[in-house]
Amino acid sequence: MEKAEFTLEFEKPLRDLQQRLEALYATSKEQNFDVSAEMEAIEARLEATKRQIYSDLTAWQRVQLARHPKRPYSLDYIGRIFTDFQELHGDRCYGDDQALIGGTAWFEGSPVMIIAQQKGRDVKENLRRNFGMPHPEGYRKALRLMQLAERFNLPVISFIDTKAAFAGIGSEERHVSEAIARNLREMALLKVPSVGLIIGEGGSGGALGIAVVDRLLVQQHAYYSVIPPEGCAAILWRDRSFSEKAANALKLGARELKDQGIADEVLEEPLGGAHRDIEAACETLREALSRNLAELKTLSTEELLERRYQKYRNIGEFIEG
Amino acid sequence: MPFFSKPTYSTITAPRKKDIPKDLYTRCPKSGELVYSRELKKNWMVVPKSDYHFPLASDLRIQSLIDEGTWEEKDRDLESVDILGFVDKKAYADRLKEYKRKTGLKDAVVSGLGKMAGMGVSLAVMDFRFGGASMGSVVGEKITRAIERAIELKLPVIIVSASGGARMQEGIYSLMQMAKTSAALGRLREAGLPFVSVLTHPTTGGVTASFATLGDVILAEPEALICFAGPRVIKEGTNQELPPGFQKSEFLLDRGLVDQIVHRHQLRPRIIHFLKAFAGKPLEA
Secondary structure, three states: OOOOOOOOHHHHHHHHHHHHHHHHHHHHHHHOOOOHHHHHHHHHHHHHHHHHHHOOOOHHHHHHHHOOOOOOOHHHHHHHHOEEEEEOOOOOOOOOOOOEEEEEEEEOOEEEEEEEEOOOOOHHHHHHHHHHOOOHHHHHHHHHHHHHHHHOOOOEEEEEEEOOOOOOHHHHHOOHHHHHHHHHHHHHHOOOOEEEEEEEEEEHHHHHOOOOOOEEEEEOOOEEEOOOHHHHHHHHHOOHHHHHHHHHHHOOEHHHHHHOOOOOEEEOOOOOOHHHOHHHHHHHHHHHHHHHHHHHHOOOHHHHHHHHHHHHHOOOOEEEO | OOOOOOOHHHHOOOOOHHHOOOOOEEEOOOOOOEEEHHHHHHOOOEOOOOOOEOOOOHHHHHHHHOOOOOOEEEOOOEEEOOOOOOEOOOEHHHHHHHHHHHHOOOOOEEEEEEEEOOEEEEEEEEOOOOHHHOEOHHHHHHHHHHHHHHHHHOOOEEEEEEEOOEOHHHHHHHHHHHHHHHHHHHHHHHOOOOEEEEEEEEEOHHHHOOHHHOOOEEEEOOOOEEOOOOHHHHHHHHOOOOOOOOOEHHHHHHOOOOOEEOOHHHHHHHHHHHHHHHHOOOOOO
């Protein structure tokens, strides 16, 4: 029997059903009863409850899924979608940031440049990767690699998954703001096609710093926000316990981003989230990436740059009168 | 009538507290001295003895920089909208009304065209009084238009920044203004036109991480807080003691982010110096 874990708070009904199912299975084995009818009934209920819960998630619940400890991270996708990823290290200036990595690989037979924010799976890896929160070195390395891609005409593919750029002394001393700002300007001018994939957390300027792209694809349970809900609650409500309210108010989910004209596409995830079936999640990513890169390749450099400029130029809602 | 015959003390009643205009005097946060507010305003909000720089309202900032009679405001009718229907402790729509009533401004940027020592410039000034000059769609749009106008008219851009960061109530639209303004600066750069960025107290968050730090020349007013994440956030998040002067102009000059720290009274001649240099003009023109 497949053992799926339901660890999030809103997954409690699923957890309960799962436990009943397991208990029943154990009893049937012990006492040699035939409980297959009961088990089938509970399994059907489990499926129905799954469908019901996951099709109607609140913004805050989606933030929980985006941060799920089992959620696939950039390298989980890179290893499955690309061939022979070779990491390129360092910003040639200060250091190598393991929260923001990059390198060359092949996608469907063609070379590409990958830029990726990477979280750690355990404490040791998280210390090395600073919980996926990049320092200025990461952004400067990313720019070096993007400009390298430009010189040799490789499309750039960004995997976005960070809570935020790291807020720390070293980060400020080495001007993370300037590193992000420069990336925004230079990515807008990059003469090669670019696709961004938000696969988990799209945290503010830390995400945007590698996300000025021709096409932005957002996974169904990923989010992209001007500020994490906790930070928003702390500032506007002066109380972090309003995080759920803040998440809803910020309209940070994939569908809302599509409606707001920020996301070009929402990538459907397997029921319950990408971690429940990574191969299926990969297939969706691969298909979308392939199609978008093919479309972008038909554009001339002038068209590409003009469209990218206009895309960002036109974002904003105001009245003039 | 002898001059001193009238007993003055008997006819003058001491002014009651409520008769003294509240803002007659302003206390200097640096030296603690009381300064006559009218004098302070005349001095461009710089305390004469301590050189403490108070925030300067956008109209005074423009006066302090632009040749008299040459200012032409642009895009003054742009107004923010509550696109997300955002309500925190207050409704964003109500906050906007309050900011407008308090400042007489429509949003946190005033922009336009003017001259400095006879040279045309496209200038945008952020006004911290309007909701802490957070960046929403209107701020981003006005900054972008100021840059695009400069490209069209072949003028240098000057932006005087002050900002509490992103306007959270506009959600992702607010974040995207960082990309929009920075992309416009990319085009300005390709057009071969200079951008002088002036950082004033406080310049933080999304404004620091976009156009404000993209100046060809970055000038900062003395003792201004300039940062991405605020000092409190860093202290609480990392449990580390912050170095002395952390994130102040002087610290950032030392760490290589800003070109110069310029006293407000010197800002106009200093900007003119750079504009002349980049335009290939003689110093005395």
